[in-house]
Amino acid sequence: MGQQPAVPAAARAAAEAACGSPVELTEITDRRGSAVWKATGPSGRAAAIKVGYGDGLPVTAREGEVLRLLGRPDLLGAGTAAEASWIVTRWLDGPSTYKLFAPYRGGEDGQEQALTAAVGLCRAVADLHAAGWMHSDLQPAHALHTPAGVQLIDLAWAWRPGFEPTDAFGGGIVHLLAPELAASINVGITPVTPSPAADVYALAGSLWTCVTGRWPLDYQAAGIDRHQLSPAQLRARIANRAAPLSPARPWPELQKPLLDVLLAPRDNRPTAPELGDLIASL
Ligand SMILES: Nc1ncnc2c1ncn2[C@@H]1O[C@H](COP(=O)(O)OP(=O)(O)OP(=O)(O)O)[C@@H](O)[C@H]1O
Ligand SMILES: [Mg+2]
Known part of the structure; x- marks a missing residue:
């Protein structure tokens, strides 16, 4: 996977065009071949710089292409330098x-805020699906709830017909992988192309994780030591x-529609807007 590279000069320049010069960089994450920094500058505005390197280089390059195809207004620049690909977006x-x-998880009175967030996430996914795209790697941390609306992030594997994921795509985070998708990956169907229904599985699994603080599946109950198994x-x-x-049911009313999604065969899952409406009606 190689050493994390320095921020490419072109990425820094794109951030400085938006934030003023010089920008100050704060590292946010760095794993599996991609690193994210927050860039802040004299203008008071901030940007996110994401750099893909090693195996992550083509992945971040693809994400830049997705943001461009989606016409995301927060995209400030993207490119590929010698040993790294990069994206600069508004913070x-x-x-x-x-x-x-x-x-809510901490036992405080957070149900209203949590429900609003859950509905907001469903509607953001619904909007993406309505535009003909699938996210393919929905996770509890892959939506940011800003005053201007809910924005989905980490779109490296998002796709629409005609812009399928590459063979490097392994189905998104395994803990939120829809069973039918796990099966098709294992029989070697490529490219792996998740459906809106698989996104809805990951959406419900993400919300389940938000409620319980744990991934949805109880591997231990099934005697599965996931660290001993190959992917x-x-x-x-x-x-x-x-x-x-998992048996945890701290919020049965919200977990019921999620459970229905997680147990349903692909064709019986609600759509993202339907799940949003179900949760909004609680
Ligand atoms: N535009 C942005 N605005 C604010 N925060 C951002 C932005 N982009 C990324 N982040 C922050 O950086 C984190 C990592 O971003 P992202 O998920 O795109 O990268 P990643 O390398 O795939 O990380 P991971 O392996 O954790 O999924 C996000 O969870 C978020 O906290
Ligand atoms: Mg991520």
Whole structure:
């Protein structure tokens, strides 16, 4: 995977065009071949710089292409330098869905805030689907709730017909992988192309995780030590629904529609707007 590279000069220049010069960089994350910095400058505005390197280089390059095809107004620039690809976007000021559930998980009176966040996430996914796109890697931290609306991030594997994921795509985070997708990956169907229904599975699984603080599947109950299994072996267990859902039910009213999604076969899942409406009616 190679050493994390310096921020490419062109990426810094794109951030400085938006934030003023010089920008100050604060590292946010760095794993699996991509790193994110927050850039702040004298203008008071901030930007996110994402750099893909090693195996992550083509992945971040693809994400830049997705943002361009989506016409995302927060895209400030993207490119590929010698050893790294990069994207500069406006800094999205707002907490993730997972964070908005934190007061609820902490036992405080956070249900209203959590429900608003859940509906906002469903509607953001619904809008993406309405535009003909799938996210393919929905996670509790992959939506930021800003004053201007909910923005989906980490769109490296988003796709629409005609712009399929590459063979490097492994189905998104395994804990939120729809069983039918796990099965198709294991039989070697490529490119792996998640459906809106698989996105809805990951959406419901993300919200379940926001509620309980744990991934939805109880591997331990099924005697599965996921650290002892290869990704293909774990996917086989997921494809066969070998692991039950975790027994934690701190919020049964919200977990019921999520549970229905997580247990339903692909064709019986609600759509993202339907799930949003179900949650909004609670
Ligand atoms: N435009 C942005 N505005 C604000 N924060 C951002 C922005 N882009 C990324 N981040 C922050 O950086 C984190 C990592 O971004 P992202 O998920 O795109 O990268 P990643 O390398 O795929 O990370 P991970 O492996 O954690 O999924 C996000 O969870 C978020 O906290
Ligand atoms: Mg991410």
